[in-house]
Amino acid sequence: MLSSIFVRIKTGLVCSAMLAVMIIAGCSVPDQQGQQPLQTQDKVSTEIARYQSIIDAANGEPSLDVIRAYIAQEPLLKDNAAHQKNIDDTWQMLTRLSPQNRSGLVINADENILQGWLDLLSTYQDNKQDSDKLQAAVRDWKIRYPQNPAAQSLPTQLQPAAIQSQGTDIRIALFLPLSGQAKVFGEAIRQGFLDAQAGLPTPLLPTENPANLSTATNDNTSDAVVSADALPNAAVPIESTPPAVQSTPVIANVPVNTQQVKIYDTASQSLENLLIQAEQDGVNLIVGPLLKPDVVKLVQMNTPLNMLVLNELDNAQPRPNICYFSLSPEDEAKNAAEHIWQQQKQNPLILVPRGTFGDRIAKAFAQEWQKQGGHTVLQQTLGSSAELKQLINRGTGIRLTGTAISATNNQPVSTTIGDLDIPQINTDAVPTSAGGSVDAVYIVSTLDELTLIKPMIDMAISSRNKPALYASSRSNQAGAGPDFRLEMEGMQFSDIPLIAGANLPLMQQAAGKFANDYSLMRLYAMGIDAWSLANQFSQVQLQSDFHLNGASGMLSVQENCAIFRQLQWMQYHQGQITTIPYRFQDASRRQGSESPGA
Structure with missing residues (x-):
């Protein structure tokens, strides 16, 4: 009995001594949940502000320094809403990195959280065309990176409900002038659209075909x-x-599928009749029209169908179901x-x-x-x-x-x-x-x-x-x-x-189709990109940071969902x-x- 009391007294004295040493050394006591030593609120606020200043100074320009600032800021945040905003903002900054930026990234061996984020971005880029594959790939990523803050709470865009909504089957109607004076323009876009659906030729690097291309x-x-x-x-x-060739970003791969695309000639029937017919055909996305007067009419009809119109309007009012894409x-x-x-x-x-x-x-x-x-x-x-x-x-x-x-x-x-x-x-x-x-x-x-x-x-x-x-x-x-x-x-x-x-093979293909008429080749490229945008329409609508290496340009989204x-x-x-x-x-x-x- 005495020895037991002695042990308890000795243990208490040892603990008291340890506590005294910690106080003298300026350390703080871990809380009962075993969390990291607490910092004073002033110091935490200062650190949060310091990282925020790095973020603000970037003015939306993506870089590793900004992403690191978000990562360092995250564990300092106490509010759940602030945590989720940090995670969403980190993800948005990552998705703004161009393919060229991503390929040149160099990180330190001990940056496990950053590595996890970059792998999540690769997971998304590799599987975003298929919602089922994307959900499975994200689940696998969470197993591989259980300590990453995004594994505890995914970015909003990658949460299952959001992925599922992006994966809704798209049934496309193509509204183009395929007769009359504008037929040549509509036909060039139609060919680009359908050629993209079937798949683009693989780009050749200069070193892959030295017989044809000396650099x-x-x-x-x-x-x-x-x-x-x-x-x-x-x-x-x-x-x-x-x-x-070498400094020109390669045109991104396009979604390839065999869905039936309904094609309607806007020069042969009224838009009212075409819209009724499209709704009866089960269409849920209209690509077109091309001519501005037709765009004005269709927008005024207030259809609930999603529309990727192929022109722009002056002073267009924001509409959640309409995006604008043109060779402006x-x-x-x-x-x-x-x-x-x-x-x-x-x-x-x-x-x-x-x-x-x-x-x-x-x-x-x-x-x-x-x-x-x-x-x-x-x-x-x-x-x-x-x-x-x-x-x-x-x-x-x-x-x-x-x-x-x-x-x-x-x-x-x-x-x-x-x-x-x-x-x-x-x-x-x-x-x-x-x-x-x-x-x-x-x-x-x-x-x-x-x-x-x-x-x-x-x-x-x-x-x-x-x-x-x-x-x-x-x-x-x-x-x-x-x-x-x-x-x-x-x-x-x-x-x-x-x-x-x-x-180059795609350029060769277009040149053959249109006898080197560069004006029509540009419209052909517009048709290719319209196919890509149509198949990612929900992302185009929801992501101000969306961008795509297209055939008609490096595409991004600005105000009013104008490409x-x-x-x-x-x-x-x-x-x-x-x-x-x-x-x-x-x-x-x-x-x-x-x-x-x-």
Whole structure:
């Protein structure tokens, strides 16, 4: 009995001594649940704020540092709602990483939580087309990473109910003009849509087919260089754009299935009748219409069916069942403004066709330029090729002057399909002089016009003060050869990934179908991407961070569920074409901008 009391007293003394040592050392006592030592609330709040400052400073731009900040912040949060928000925000940041970003990630060996998150992202990317496979893969991931906070509470998007709703069978109706004047446009989109359903050809890397494609790499730059004569054996020879492959993101794989796609000709029946017929056929997603008047009518019918319309509306009201996808010329102008701003230019001049189409493009460029942080944009309008030839014959060059663009938000109404544009009300321009020397010129012209415009610019300025020159895809047409590429030395231009060589066999296939008509090839690419978007429609609707390496551009979602296309930039260099690596800008950062009329 005595020995037992002695043991208890001795044990108590030892515990008291240990407690005293801990107090002297500044340690805190674990709570009864065996949790980690408690920090003072002030210290916790300071740590949370420190990590939040890293997150806020990124302004939505994905990076490992931001993801690490979310991971470090998570165990400090006490509220269940705050935990779930942290998990959802971590997941959204991960899904914003482009495929190029993901492939270049390097993490430390002891970053088990981060590794788990990255594996969860891979699990999602590999299985997102099949809801059953995705749910099974997520369950397996939770077994492999039981300590990951997402294993305790999945991101909302990956919870079973959300996955199941994404997996609802899609029954698609294609609303296109397949007769009448717009038949050629509708047919190009239809072919792209159905070819994507059957599966795209596998992209070839330059090293995989050296007989057809010889490449040379400039050691001083990261640009890929492709020989001017390095072409795949297309059904119809392609002379204008030898594809620059290596820096162009590969077009993403498309969902392949055998579902029946209902096709309706919007030129042969009223939209009211077509909508009734589609509902009777059990359709739950309409892709189309294409022409803006048809889009306006269909939207006004207030159908509950989901719609991926192939044009944009001016000042469209948000509708939860409608997304907008178009080959918007305004999107291309915004691409140009971003690209030129990123190249540290300050005083741009935009050369556009005389008329309302040119005014519209100039206004979109100016709005984006000012949003990037720039100030005045000058606009100069140009006449036809015949007028330009008269000027050049008289020895008259193009002076780098113009009028300041009034970048107000009143958007005019128009219809643009491919290169076809219906005129509209003109916009106002305020005469002004340049606030500094023009250091960038963005040219919106045809191929024939560009061959005159560049020498006219060279004629009017000294070689020491030459600005950087940029051109829209409007000038990238079949038929230009080596002489043209040499004449355009140094000029940068943009176009869709399909034409830039992101999938050479697919480019070859499209060239054969449309006899190298790049306008129709762009619509064909639009049809391919419309198929991908239709099969991921619930994700497009719900995720502001959605993006896709498409055939018509790097696709992302902006306000009103309008799909934004970022194009590939290239440059003429010593008779060859170099690609300029993508710098992806998330369209969610464009919130608040007005959707352009297309």
